[in-house]
Amino acid sequence: xxxxDRIVTAFTxxxxxxxxxxxxxxxYVAAELVWxxxxxxxxxLSFGRLRTxxxxxxxxxxxxxxxxxxAFYSVQRTSHVRLFAPGLAWFxxxxxxLTIVLGGVSVMAGWNAGxxxxxxxxxxxxxxxxxxxxxxxxxxGTIARRRMEAIYISNWFYGALIIVVAMxxxxxxxxxxxxxxxxYSLFAGSQDAIVQWWYGHNAVxxxxxxxxxxxxxxxxxxxxxxxxxxxxxxxVAFWAFVYTYIWAGPHHxxxxxxxxxxxxxxxxxxxxxxxxxxxxxxNGIMTVSAAAKKLRSDPxxxxxxxxxxxxxxxxxxxxxxxxxxxxxxxxxxxxxxxHVHSGALGWNALIxxxxxxxxxxxxxxxxxxxxxxxxxxxxxxxxxxLLYVLAMWGAGVSQGVLWLSLDELGEVRFSFxxxxxxxxxxxxxxxxxxxxFLAGAVxxxxxxxxxxxxxxxxxxxxxxxxxxxxxx
Amino acid sequence: xxxxSLHKRLERHSGLLIFGILxxxxxxxxVQVLPIVLDDAHGAPSAGLxxxxxxxLEGRDIYIRESCSTCHTQQVRPLxxxxxxxxxxxxxxxxxxxxxxxxxxKRTGPDLARVGGKYSDAWHHLHLLDPRAVxxxxxxxxxxxxxxxxxxxxxxxxxxxxxxxxxxxxxxxEDIAAAPVxxxxxxxxxxxxxxxxxxxxxxxxxxxx
Numbered sequence: 171x172x173x174x175d176r177i178v179t180a181f182t183x184x185x186x187x188x189x190x191x192x193x194x195x196x197x198y199v200a201a202e203l204v205w206x207x208x209x210x211x212x213x214x215l216s217f218g219r220l221r222t223x224x225x226x227x228x229x230x231x232x233x234x235x236x237x238x239x240x241a242f243y244s245v246q247r248t249s250h251v252r253l254f255a256p257g258l259a260w261f262x263x264x265x266x267x268l269t270i271v272l273g274g275v276s277v278m279a280g281w282n283a284g285x286x287x288x289x290x291x292x293x294x295x296x297x298x299x300x301x302x303x304x305x306x307x308x309x310x311g312t313i314a315r316r317r318m319e320a321i322y323i324s325n326w327f328y329g330a331l332i333i334v335v336a337m338x339x340x341x342x343x344x345x346x347x348x349x350x351x352x353x354y355s356l357f358a359g360s361q362d363a364i365v366q367w368w369y370g371h372n373a374v375x376x377x378x379x380x381x382x383x384x385x386x387x388x389x390x391x392x393x394x395x396x397x398x399x400x401x402x403x404x405x406v407a408f409w410a411f412v413y414t415y416i417w418a419g420p421h422h423x424x425x426x427x428x429x430x431x432x433x434x435x436x437x438x439x440x441x442x443x444x445x446x447x448x449x450x451x452x453n454g455i456m457t458v459s460a461a462a463k464k465l466r467s468d469p470x471x472x473x474x475x476x477x478x479x480x481x482x483x484x485x486x487x488x489x490x491x492x493x494x495x496x497x498x499x500x501x502x503x504x505x506x507x508x509h510v511h512s513g514a515l516g517w518n519a520l521i522x523x524x525x526x527x528x529x530x531x532x533x534x535x536x537x538x539x540x541x542x543x544x545x546x547x548x549x550x551x552x553x554x555x556l557l558y559v560l561a562m563w564g565a566g567v568s569q570g571v572l573w574l575s576l577d578e579l580g581e582v583r584f585s586f587x588x589x590x591x592x593x594x595x596x597x598x599x600x601x602x603x604x605x606x607f608l609a610g611a612v613x614x615x616x617x618x619x620x621x622x623x624x625x626x627x628x629x630x631x632x633x634x635x636x637x638x639x640x641x642x
Numbered sequence: 643x644x645x646x647s648l649h650k651r652l653e654r655h656s657g658l659l660i661f662g663i664l665x666x667x668x669x670x671x672x673v674q675v676l677p678i679v680l681d682d683a684h685g686a687p688s689a690g691l692x693x694x695x696x697x698x699l700e701g702r703d704i705y706i707r708e709s710c711s712t713c714h715t716q717q718v719r720p721l722x723x724x725x726x727x728x729x730x731x732x733x734x735x736x737x738x739x740x741x742x743x744x745x746x747x748k749r750t751g752p753d754l755a756r757v758g759g760k761y762s763d764a765w766h767h768l769h770l771l772d773p774r775a776v777x778x779x780x781x782x783x784x785x786x787x788x789x790x791x792x793x794x795x796x797x798x799x800x801x802x803x804x805x806x807x808x809x810x811x812x813x814x815x816e817d818i819a820a821a822p823v824x825x826x827x828x829x830x831x832x833x834x835x836x837x838x839x840x841x842x843x844x845x846x847x848x849x850x851x
Contacts, residue, residue, distance in 0.1 A: 203750070206773075206781040217783045218709030284706040284742045313656045321653045326663075333660060334667045348805035349798045352703065356809070359737025361679050363745055368675045376667075405649055412663055416670030425719035426745060427734040428678070435674055502715055502749040569749075574723040582727050586752045591779040 172629040173246045174253040177263060179533050179622075181239030182526060184267055186615050188231025189519070193608045195224035200601040204594065214278040222277045222289045228514070229287060229377070230298075231270045236522045237381045238262065238305060241328045243529065244388040245312045248322035250632040254311030258304050265301040269294055281351040285366050287373055288342055292353040295343040302339065306332040317632070323404050327384030330412050334376040342369035360428050367419040375415035378518050379485075383411075383450055386474070389525045390454055393471045394464065399456035403449055410446035414439055421492035424501060433494065440492030447485035454478045469544035473524025476552065480516025484509065499574065504596065505566025508559045515555040515607055523551065523614055530618045535628030539620035547610040547617070554607030558600050565596035688735025690844040693811050694837070696821035697828060699802065700793050701837025704830050705744070708785065713750035716841065729756035730845050739811055751782055756842040766835040785834075793828040 199221045202208055209215040246253055253259055273290045281291045290298070309332055313321055342365055345353035357365050391398055398404055420428065420436030458465070458475055465471055487509050491500050500506060531538045538544060568589070575583040652658050678684050694702060705711070718724050720731040732755055737743055761769075768775055771789055773782040799821045807813045825833075 202783070203781055206783060209783050211784060211786045213708075213787055216708060216785070218712050221712050222709050280707040282706050282709060284709075284711065284744065286747060289709075310656055310660065319654060320650075321656060321659060326653070326659065329659060330663050330667065333663050337664075337667070346805045346808055348802040349796065352798065352802060354802075354805050354809060355742040357679060357741070358685060358809070359740045359743050360684050360734045362741065362743040363737075364675055364678050366742065368671055402646065405646075409666060412666045413669065416667050417674055420674070422747065423745075425721065426717050427732045427737070429684075432674060432678065439670070498719075498721065501719075502747070506748060573727075573749075574721065576723055576726070580722075580726075582723055586727070587777060587779055590751070590781070 171252050172631050174256045174259065175243070175533055175628075175630065177253070177256070177259050178239050178243045178529070180263055181235045181242065182529060182533070183622075184263075184270075185232050185235035185239060185522070186526065186611075186618060188227050188235060188270065189522075189611050190608070190615050192224055192227030192232050193604070193611055195220055195227060197601065197604040197608050199224055200597065200604045203597045204601055213280065219278050219280065219282075222282060223274055225287060226277055226289065227270065227274060229373075230273075232522070233377065233381075233518060235266065235270075236525070237328070237331065237377070237385065238266070240385045240389065240525055240529070241309060241331075241381075244324055244384075245309055245328065246632075248318065248325060248388065249312055249316030250318055251312060251315050252632075253308060254315055255308055259308045262301050262304045262308060265297060265304070269297045269301065276351065283343075283345070283353060283355070285342065285355070285362075285369075287370050288339070288366070291351050292343070292345055292347050293350065295339070295345075299336070299340055299343075302332070302336050306336065322388070323398065323401070323408065324384045324386075324388035326408055327380050327387060330408075331376050331381035331384065334372060334380070334412075334416075338369045338372050338376070342366060360426075363423055363426065364420065364428055364432065367422040368416070369419075371419035371422060372416055374513070375411075375418070378513060379415070379447075380411065382518050382521055385521055385525055386450075386454060386478070389521075389528055390457060390474055390478075393468065393474060393524070393528050394458050394461035396457050396460045399453050399460075403453050407446045407449035407453065411443075411450070414443045414446060418443055418492065421497065424492075424494050424497040437492050437494055441489045444486065444489045447488075448482065451478060451482040451485070454481075469538075469541055469548055470524045470527035472545075472548055473520050473527065473551075476548070477517050477520035477524060480512055480520065480555070484513035484517055487512065499570030500566060501570075503566040503569040503573075504562045504593070505570065508562025508566055511562065512555065512559045515551075515558065519607075519611075520551060520555075523547070523611075526614070526618060530621050533628070534622045534625035536621065536624050536626060539617050539624065543613055543617045547613045550606050550610035550613070554603045554605070554610060557603030557606065559603075561596045561599035561603060565593050565600075568592065568596075684734060685738055686735060687738035688733060688844055691736060691738060692843070693739050693813065694840065696799050696803065696817075696824050697793065697833050697836045698840045699806075699837075700799060700825060700828075700830075701833035701835065702744075703802065704788070704834050705837055706742075711744040711746040713746075713748065713782070715746035715749050715753045716755040717745040718753060718755050724753075728753050729842065733845075736842075736844050739806075741806065741809065751780075754838065754841055756845070758839045758841040758843050763835050763839065766838055767831055770831060770834060785831075788831040788834060789829055791830045793830055793833040794822070794825045797822070799825055 202217050273294045282289050344356040347353040417439035420432045421440045572584045572589045577583045718728045718731045770785045773780040800818050803813050803818045
């Protein structure tokens with residue numbers, strides 16, 4: 171019996187492709203904010219549609235493909251069995267990639283459900299639901315047939331990703347279809363807003379945080395060749411995370427027309443969330459500190475450790491932005507964009523890159539094509555994300571302060587247009603930062619392709635360990 | 643049985659683990675989201691709120707198609723500077739017919755919750771076709787195709803209104819039957835303009851406290 175790794179390769183390849191295309195779309199919309207006429211009057215290149223394409227490709231193309239690839243890889247190895255129902259797993263692959271391709275085209279053609287990070291229309295929502303539940307069947311099926319007694323911690327996080335995202339997606343997508351490409355949300359107005367940010371915030375929570383923590387808990391110890399520093403801490407952090415995150419959504423709606431108690435509850439729970447978030451960071455840093463020597467020479471580990479630093483930064487910044495008196499300045503500004511990207515680029519993309527540098531040589535049964543190229547990628551990515559985030563902090567704090575500034579006579583001091591015009595240098599810096607980050611991703615795609623081109627046939631079997639007590 | 647040995651049962655039974663995650667992750671939603679969704683008071687229209695006319699609805703759906711809410715919010719917060727800049731702060735009852743809500747999360751351009759009646763139709767036409775003709779520093783995209791396309795060129799306005807009627811919007815069957823005729827001869831530009839002019843209308847209709 172061998173591990174089913176071809177599907178891991180397939181998802182990894184698609185993830186890299188979507189990373190490059192999704193970030194290209196991102197860089198292009200960033201350029202449109204500096205040079206607004208470069209859409210050339212074409213609807214498909216128009217800012218609104220292209221930005222939706224950007225978030226769809228990076229979240230569901232790059233992010234989710236990477237999560238499924240690593241979940242399928244690690245669940246087999248932590249369970250010592252071949253993937254359950256490989257045929258169904260391949261169905262998940264084709265259904266998911268087809269949804270991204272056709273969904274991307276539909277967004278450019280103007281199909282849009284109008285909910286942030288859930289813009290795909292109802293036929294795609296159905297396809298996503300079916301593919302996602304199938305993903306869950308393959309994943310939990312593998313766990314149910316495991317030859318290990320305990321379920322390893324990375325699988326709890328992947329499991330929480332599957333269960334909670336299914337719940338969020340299904341509820342938030344409830345709608346009445348009017349035509350094949352248009353539906354109306356079951357919820358309206360304020361109620362819709364509360365449901366949407368319950369979804370939106372926890373897509374961040376369970377996909378971009380929880381899912382990638384699953385990746386961290388498997389690949390960090392593997393790459394550092396160290397066991398997790400504290401198993402007990404990981405248990406406490408996991409349950410605190412699953413319980414607390416769900417409450418934090420309303421901090422996206424501070425001072426909006428929703429009840430005050432919902433806002434305050436969202437704020438308090440967001441502050442509490444700092445504890446489980448940082449507990450996991452401490453666990454990761456302590457694990458890697460035992461392998462500090464390896465950090466100098468190993469590009470994959472460097473990416474993972476840097477991602478941990480950005481994880482710590484973003485999960486500290488998040489609760490701070492959720493405080494109402496801070497949020498009053500940060501809300502609606504570029505600061506939000508900076509915060510999202512310090513998480514999405516600094517944490518999600520970097521840990522995925524590091525994991526791919528670890529994974530692809532193993533899948534190909536060979537060495538990484540160029541460690542030097544991976545090191546250049548590391549510095550491009552670091553420079554890119556720093557430039558991006560610093561530009562957005564500058565822009566966001568300026569907007570927050572200037573918009574709310576009143577003069578001695580109690581009138582607004584700055585016109586909206588003046589503040590908007592002052593954003594141009596920041597937008598240019600952000601574009602350059604994004605371009606650097608994209609250049610690094612292209613370099614990685616080339617490096618991984620060359621690595622895979624030199625592959626040898628590898629099939630890895632589960633280790634022969636004595637059957638554990640109490641085997642299911 | 644201490645905490646860790648209790649937990650050993652969870653991590654050895656995948657069914658229990660699934661159940662545990664489902665229960666623990668549901669509590670927040672059940673306490674914080676569900677009561678609002680089930681409370682009709684949070685879905686009730688304010689006194690002055692009218693349902694969108696067919697032309698306004700068409701405009702709103704184009705607004706969604708072009709993802710205008712990526713850059714324009716529709717939510718005036720109850721802050722002095724914001725009320726000064728945009729107008730009366732937003733109330734829950736104004737959004738009862740908004741499916742989905744379009745409050746947005748980012749103000750690259752100004753808030754639009756009170757933009758209705760602030761500019762003429764001609765200004766909106768010019769601005770949508772060539773934003774920099776009216777606001778030189780604007781970074782908004784131009785939407786030249788709006789002028790070239792007929793409103794409701796997909797002939798779906800009746801189907802869309804029926805879906806909304808099903809969701810409780812007060813459209814009569816006569817309203818729906820008359821809708822396609824009302825959109826004849828109109829362009830998408832007219833529709834978007836009509837929608838923008840409707841924003842904040844209910845606040846004008848209501849006596850201010």
